[in-house]
Amino acid sequence: MSWWEFWKPKHERLEFIRDFLAANEQTIPGIRSIDQLNFTVLDTETTGLDPSRDSILSFGAVKVSELKIQIPTAVEWYPLSENTGGKTAQIHGLVDIPDQISKEEFVRRLLPYLGNSILVGHHLGFDLEMINRQLSDFGLDQLPNAGVDTLSLAIRLEHGPQADQNRIKMGTYSLDALCERYGIDTDDRHTAAGDAFLTAQLFLKLLKVAERKGIINYRDLIKNW
């Protein structure tokens, strides 16, 4: 399905959105090797788990290119939301949020930042749902970018491509459990950027496992999920 079907004519497309969409028209050839791909590893902290009611408290991300985590690209944004100060905020310790930005500013920063990179996240679907909801106000229903969920990737690598997710203990695929299994220090979890960094390290390690299993290019990587 193309994003065009979801286009709502009543919204005037903003220039930055047009640029973003134009960048994403360029498709990535299936034979492009993984070390030539650009990834954005991201994570969000939200006010709750219901994308229709809750909103993003913080967004953290870092890029991976040439199979290296590029620290200079690390970002951490705190969009203003309708119900800040909720319960999640307490849990995550995001009470005094520095440098909050408006929802629009968030989207204006986010889209050029993502560009046409491949999005990577742990339980990526949830983060994307949260982000997409923010985008809908700007005439965009869904990010067109390709995505890789480290959770699915880990399962696929450990149990094979045909694995039935219902028969797998999901607890062993939480970010914490995977970090422990792959030897990654989880010193300060529960900030979006912190988790994005952990996910990025996990992603690098998973890609090595993938390489051994013959997953070496874009087509191999996004196949099957």
Add this chain to the structure above:
Amino acid sequence: MSNVIVNRVAEFLKRFPPFSFLGDGDLTRVAQSVAVQYLEQGEILFQQGEAARPHFFILKEGIIHLVETSQKGEEIREVCDEGDVFGVLALLGKRPYLLTSKVIENSLIYAIPVAVFEKILEENSRVALFFAAGFAAGQVVVRQDLSQGQKARSELKKASGDHSLLIFSDQSAVNFSEKVLNCPPETSIQSAAKLMAEAQVSSIVICDSQDFPLGILTDKDLRSRVLASEISPKNPVSQVMTSPVITRKKQDGFSNLYLTMIRHRLHHLVLTGDGTDKSPVCGIISDHDVFLSMGNSPAVLIHGLMNTQEVGEMRKIRDRAEQMLCYYLENEVSMEFVASVMTEINDVIIRQALEIAKTELKAEYPEMNSTRFCFLSMGSEGREEQLLRTDLDNAILYEDVAEGLQSKAAEYFLKLGEGVVEVLLACGFDPCPGKIMASNPEWIQPLSVWKNYFSDWILHPSPEALMKVSIFFDFRSVAGSNALAAELSDHIYQEIGKKQIFLNFLAQNAMKNPPPLGFFRDFVVEKSGENRDQFDIKLRAMLPLTDLARLLVLSHQIVGINNTFQRFEKLAELESSNSELYSQAGKAYEILMRMRALEGLQNKNNGRYINPKSLGKLQRQLLKNAFAPISELQEIVNIRFQLDYFRR
């Protein structure tokens, strides 16, 4: 703007030098520029010969070997673990990599762009020193000047909050008077004393018309040579002055000046233009000046020792000497100075002990009073490098006596030796486990027997004999007749001259202990690949160097230099083609001595076994760098004495 990710990178970097020397701003800038890379076992980060990348690396986790490939095959040169900085050639010389980096255990690697660091390198002297001193891994391959490492260690340490008084850091801080009270030789004693009283000083220098020093008169001289001897104060001062005067020049540096005072037991040292008494006086340094700048000074301690024959008191003074030692070591006072001072203190204790023992035996053996003998120190004390009260190695050598006196002499000198050893043990020295002490009849012998001992070791170099050689060949006469010791030395060189192959055996012995590669985590990394969690710094690093120095010195027939580091200095002078290596070896030895002594002082033991866990990253690297000259020297000796051929 910093964020959690950058902070996390910064937090890691901050734990390790040189990043630990960065301020918050620079640290953030560096952390912000990092690229994180993950390599698995078997992968290669960069290859020997490959052009240097625009970044250097720090290992976040895992193990990486830096490997050199040559005709001889592959050789591991360094083992990197968490926090090791490597691949810095890009930063320093922009040369191709000299080593290949192989991932041995899955590794997370932080790459830091050279561009970001170049500015810091320019502005932050401590960071620059870190690299200049060769503290990054793989730098040893490009031979480093170890003196930089020594300097760097003290520099880098200052940051750790050591604000203790640094007495030697600024030599001009030790004051001495440039205005010297003087008078012509014909001045009466009384007028000279009046001048001293008016100027409120304790000495006056007697000068000729050109201001050249002729002699010196001190408070003590007035007391003992004038008043006590009932000499008329109307007499000229030249009659009672001490002449000639020992002089030095100001530029000799404080340690040298001070050492002269200690050695000659001077309370006043006259400084002249060119250091001889044939140039004008330009200053005077008194022990009072020195006392003022130092609490626990060697002069005070030696003075104390000279004035007591009470063993309990001697022990207390030796304990105080250890505090002083600790201070010197921590403040990187030159090892030559430290070793000389400690040797002098140990020697004074031995001489005092000998006096005590002699006095006790005097009445019982009147016939032995005139028999010449000398008390020999061997091993580290013989080499003038015993800093801690480690094992005693000593012996007694006496002149050959008439037949009828032989058993009496043996009895007397055994009792004498026992007496000395008892005092030394009471002063806190450890007994020799091999019983090579002046209380063992085997090592209390007349000259003829000693000559036979050495001849036998040289002619029949069994493994046991070679072990003895390593202890006995460094003998030094501490008290008594030096001529006897000199005669024994001559004999040894004659015997070696007759049997050159002895040196090949000695060489083989010096090769027995190759130095380890380095450390990683809590292990000592051996070339053969085995690990141990305690590092025997004496056996694995110091002994090879003392053995090599002794061998080379013997092969050059050098007499009278016992110090391992001074031996290397001498060798550097003699063999210009290897001079750099020799001076590095000397420096390495100084570093090892310092480290061992500090370790011993800290743990209240002999410092021989070092727990790698207790060493910081810098110390490990310094130690690792100190190993490098050992391997190179062993290589040279191997070729020079054709050991490969010899072993067949």
